[in-house]
Amino acid sequence: MSGRTKLATVLAISALVAAPTATASAAAEPAGPALAKKLAKKVTTEGVNRHLIALQRLADRNGGNRAALSPGYNASVDYVAGKLRDEGFIVSTPTFNFEVPIIDAELARVDGVNYQALVMTASPQTPVGGVTGPLRVVPEDGTPGCEASDFAGQDFTGSIALIRRGACTFEQKHLNAFGAGAIAVLVANNVAGPLRDVTLTNPGKIPTGGISQADGTTLAGKAGATTTVDMRFHTETRTDRNVIAETRTGRKNNVVMAGSHLDSVEVGPGINDNGSGSAALLETALQLGSRPNVDNAIRFAWWGAEERGLIGSEEWVRSLTFEQQLDIALYLNFDMVGSPNAAYFVYDGDNSDNVGAGPGPFGSAQIEKAFVDYFTATGVQTEGTDFSGRSDYGEFIAQGIPAGGLFTGAEGIKTAAQAAKWGGTAGVAYDPCYHSKCDNLGNLDRKALGRNAGALAFVTAAYGVSTEDVNGVPPRAKRADARRSAALMKANVHDDHSHAAVS
Structure with missing residues (x-):
């Protein structure tokens, strides 16, 4: 992990839990804000799976896929946006243009x-x-x-x-x-x-x-x-849509953002890639609600045309002014979180694993540690994975926005050491149905899906309470304490001056 000095934070995200003892029979509960703990429990595998069933049926009714520009993708956008509107979120479906190869x-x-x-x-x-x-x-x-x-x-x-x-x-x-x-x-x-x-x-x-x-x-x-x-x-040139949903509470100039791509490839329904991330993100938003008690607004995004080259996320980020980009405290990415031969990968924010692309912008190391600490507290070992440029964090990082997230593996091969650590089968791809027709409801490790959904919910909500370890913006309670201390100090100075005048 990073050796960088971390700022103190009330959500204690840099120290989610003390290291478990060798004799511990069960993992400790992650330490952190009550909101994060509560949300992680409310986001269940069953709730996520219901959205995956919906995405499978939408693909089945529309030619077997949910690819960008397809009826299946349009139906997926309407499903997600409709759920969020019913829950009271501020929802938009901004369009973007892109070139399609003929x-x-x-x-x-x-x-x-x-x-x-x-x-x-x-x-x-x-x-x-x-x-x-x-x-x-x-x-x-x-x-x-x-x-x-x-x-x-x-x-x-x-x-x-x-x-x-x-x-x-x-x-x-x-x-x-x-x-x-x-x-x-x-x-x-x-x-x-x-x-x-x-x-x-x-x-x-x-x-x-x-x-x-x-x-x-x-x-x-x-x-x-x-x-x-x-x-x-x-x-x-063609046009398609993203889905953007934001809470009605929290600061609008220090927004916590979490996203996943909603489109599949053309050959199949894309239930792991990336129905899994999209469904876990949707269930997190719905269980959080549109008016949570957060310091920082939470903005959720479901990106289009990722499978055509990360287009939806890139076009959206590039459409923002510098000030609008500055309003984004951090970005969390969830792309494939239920692979059937699952790994537990966390994006390597500080490059401590030396996996290739180098560190992300400042704050990315702290995001990585937040996820690692959550999994450690729940008894799951993790490994770092590279910011390879293959998912929607790319443009956020390019603009200097700290990023992180989770990934359970695609076409890469699980090693014997990983199989010993996590279970599954060594010598086989993490997702043998990656970008294939068989990426359907049968192509999931639901235990991994539930664990990752819990981590997604916990860390997202925790940063909704405070991003101080990432960017130095303190939580509401800490700001209030600082104001009270300043006022008290000013009053004491006034009293001292008054006493001096009398004497």
Whole structure:
């Protein structure tokens, strides 16, 4: 954890609980404001699950998904906004515009046979007519294409590299292929179905696309075959909505903000990604109510078009003036909090875990510790996870707003040490149905969902009471004490002057 000096705070979020003794038979209750304790108990797995059932049914009634621009997403927005309006929140559904790719070509032609190849987000396009070279197949092992050595023993210069999905990011695979001399990359899914709605995260070096598991298996037997990859698109402007809801109580110039993305990918209902975060956030808001006894207003957000590149959150944050951004004390992000082979990850605000992207803005370390301390108090071990840029905290951090949050894992593989610590299955993805059709109501660890929902509720409410450890803004009671002390000191000084005059 961070070695930074923390400001004193009445909510004691920096010291939620003393370390449990080795002989303790049960975890202690987290220390903190009564509001936070009460809310964490009121936000139940059953309550969250009811919203997930609703999101599943809305997807089922609208083509099987809740993707941005779809009827399923519109229905999801109306469901969430309606619940919040009924509870009395100040609710808006601000729109945002974004460019949508319209496909012109999506194929890999191998020995004259066409296979579907779906260009990844952030990948460059091919020229008209595509790029052509021999097919080189990266051997499948536990980490296919994840190390530069995977490309040794073959000449990848001018080739089309075929790599199986899994064990590391698409970006890493494609960078290794680029370093070996490939001119394009095909990543084959490792579960049934096409590989769509995935991203390289950062702008790619060479055209990179996804093919289905079955096509990948077929093409693995065609090493050396002449292959043309043609992946092109043009863009058109579309409009969609976020959902923003704010309490009617609390300071409006020191707002605590918590968000999750509401959209799914096009291939499935997105119940873990990110129905889980959206449902836990909604239940937290509803149980908190629109007029809680808080010092700081709490603003909840459900973002659109996250699966298209974090667009809803980015456009919303960028639409704010500097003063409006300054009104936001901190941002908490909840994206996938019920993965079926769950990890307990907390965003690494201070980079103490050295997981990659570096620390967040000042205050992020304190947010991380708030979550870690809550889980420690409830007997759950955690690990830090990188601010990788893959979720909606990105633009908040870019604007200097401290951030943190929770994550139970996506396509990454659970280690043996993690399985020993948390249960589940080593050597298997945290969410084997990540960005797949099977991300439905059966794709959840409801124990992890309940634990994360409790942490979400507790920390959100605690910061509603005080953000002093994050930004130095004291709570109402402390401000009142300071005013009384100042008034008393002034009165004492006046009395001293009066006595001096008399004498």
